Amino acid sequence: MMLWPLSGLGIENFPTWAVALILAVEVGVRLAVLGFIPENRRPQTAMAWLIAIFFIPALALPLFLLIGSAKLSARRQRRQARINEEVLKATRGMDLSDQLRDLDEQLGGTAALNRNLGAFPVQDGNSIDLISDYDDYFDQLADVIDEAEQYVHVLFYIIGADDTAGKVLDALERAAARGVTVRLLYDHVGSMRTNGYRRLVRRLRMAGRRWPDHFNWHRVLPIRPFRLRFSRPDLRNHRKIVVVDGHTAFTGSANLIESQYLRRTSRRLGRHWVELNARITGPAVSGLDIVFATDWYAESDENLALTRHGHPLMVDIEADEAARGGSLAQVVPSGPGFPDENNLRLFNDLIYQATDRIVVCTPYLVPDDSLLYALTNASYRNVDVVVLVTEKADQLLVQHAQQSYYQALLEAGVRILRYPAPDVLHSKFMVIDRDTAVLGSSNMDMRSFTLNLEVTLMVVDEETVRAFDQILAQYFAISSEVTAEAWAGRSLATRYLDNVSRLTAALQ
Template identity: 85%
Template sequence: MLWPLSGLGIETFPTWAVVLILAVEIGIRLAVLGIIPENRRPQTAMAWLIAIFFIPAVALPLFLLIGSAKLSARRQRRQARINEEVLRATRGMDLSDQLRDLDEQLGATAALNRNLGAFPVQDGNRVELISGYEDYFDQMAAEIDGAEQYVHMLFYIIAEDPVAAKVLAALERAAARGVTVRLLYDHVGSMRTNGYRKLVRRLRAAEKEWPDCFQWRRALPIRPFRLRFSRPDLRNHRKIVVVDGRTAFTGSANLIESHYKRRSAQRMGRHWVELNAKITGPAVTGLDIVFATDWYAETDENPALTRHGHPMMVDIEADEATRGGSLAQVVPSGPGFPDENNLRLFNDLIYQATERLVICTPYLVPDDSLLYALTNASYRDVDVVVLVTEKADQFLVQHAQQSYYQALLEAGVRIFRYPAPDVLHSKFMVVDQDTAVLGSSNMDMRSFTLNLEVTLMVVDDEKIAEFDAVLAEYFRISSEVSADAWASRSWGTRYLDNVSRLTAALQ
């Protein structure tokens, strides 16, 4: 005989032990009913409750390990202080009101971003899109070779391979010249790559060779034996490079070769396809402040204070020589921001769309708010197009993503899939003819809740033409998903999609 609540055989248990176990299990179930729903999406809370009720021995320890999406209280306090300082230092530099005169809704979006993430929207930015994989890192290395003061670099994944070596070698040359190099990478994201130990040896050697100039740290490190505990799936997913405060790089690419050093990808000829940007103008300082925040969190050193003798950088305003160009605004998000800044930005722009909306993302796992925004836009006769990869590199995410296709197709959303074996990893959205967002954030609940992300909003009709040129190349080789064909997919695929959808909510 098996006890249905715990799965334990109870024939040999004394009565008092059975009563005690039953009381504990019932007590746990009653407790989690009132604890788990607090400050969680209903679907997330329900997924955790179902898991704990059916498999408590597995789900309860898992919830205790990864059930909270909050960074430490110390990091949250620091983030709040930095936001206040950015708001103070950039008072009078924000163009939200001027943007309202041109487009009331976009001005309101810029004000939303300002209130949530602290950074102003400003003109004077030059944004160059870079779609070539190795070209992006070649330009980055060339810019680093011209560095005179400092280089700040943050990636989710950094590897030791021929492509990354170009940039790492440029960092070493910069340190040898006396340039200050600060390098951050996400601990879990990078340690999973082949050859990670070789990378660490190289960084340690550089730090030993140039101790006053070359510094590196792991972001959100997992070090249980050093009493540094944190939720293992809260990750720093940002991609930021800043050189001398004059030039920045950001986008979707990690610092790794296009196969991601995976033997399976090499065998099947799989490459990651990216879209990134090189930026000059005041948005560079915004990205630099985001980096400084992350560096400060890991080291207790504020690089802005080192350079300016001031708690935060204040040279964010464009000079007269760089007026014009693109309006741009930096939008940081993640567990340090309680209001899901990136999701609010995406939803706000989607509800503003009147003509067209194009989303390019490798992972589309929307929460209810984003799903409603997308379908509502289509019902408003907005031309809504979603471009995803045909076969993602993550099994569960691929099937979770597919579970939403039916609802999108029924609402009239057009779905295109970039052909396998490549992974379309570009992350951007184009709204009507004048606005785009580009950055590290996927359109999934992980990026909204668990990952530290950074997004750049660009308002510039001429720049939108460049995004359209990139999209045209993607669409040229992509295929559209037919609503009838998708509705007739196999029962097994539907089952996998639906089960994976449940796991996506366990956050």
């Protein structure tokens, strides 16, 4: 009898007491995890961890101890809670949820839900312009930064060392040179995996030394154990936010990197990332600014949330609130600092309200049970549900995990359209009926619901939804539909990979 299949050792090589001790430890570990792992976890997530630990305890147990808890440090959680409370108090009289209820009772309820979970009010007077051209987005960023007079706040999951990022970094350096305060954040793990990362760091350090009073930057959730800075490698800041002088903001799906992500495989395949972003003016800008301020506070110990150049940040929200017309908009932050999965609750709430149509555009569709039921229930009640995904994702496991849900969606009558390879459709948005849309950094997967810090913008405005429809028409024109008959005929090998990948997707 083998003690461990890979060891080559049999129990006859060990004394009886040692064998008894090993067996007692293994049984004790299994009994212990049965009682601890299910706590505050989805059933499928808990089951995936339990199966892994039961079959491969020597590997799965240390992995669980490393990444099994989707919580930020206690210090970060306290700071997030403090800022949420401060924002809620400062904006108590600015919320338009009741006004929205007069227009649509259910949407007013959604706005109240978001308000209670994320502390930001829904306000009108916003102008939202969609930007689908990759290069035009970064040209607009650079142009607005060149007009900055007071400050520029920049946060991206990935920043590359390339010409696309370079035009924005050039603009940031020009801003610092003329006395504008620049604050730059990027996710440590997200960016360090790109080619030329060291060159990027050298450039940022040089800018910081050249303009020490005006060019400030930090890694987000850094993993630097030798400097006593360690964060869980799977908890990442996936947000994309740029705010200039508190009057213009940008958010959406794009990272600050060229469209092939500096990958040799992308060049070989001719693969580009397709993005959708928004340029925003109005009260929602301050909401995005406060989300940035929260992340800046976590990394720098400088609390910007209640002050903007010596003045209360909320004064700008209150001043903008006088503006009427435009789009109703609400900023919804989410992530490990928010225990209630704000983005997932928003998506489900809107899906259950839909009466006409739902269009979900996401590069990664790995839903939990609640989202899967919401989409299929909508289709069963005769809502036209369309899911637009990329034909071939850039991550193999995610691609197969995503495909494992196609059969259930197709059987419920959900239409699945696939954007053609080799490009990656990276746009992240959802349209509900004819008057509501959400746009932001969040994918429709369990990682974005639980592990990533995300930001989402909910917009209630028919004109803005028509702009989304124009983008969708371009996507639909070149996409192909997956039929139930064709999908049922896929190979057994593909089914096996899909199902195995689906199991690994739940290990959170």
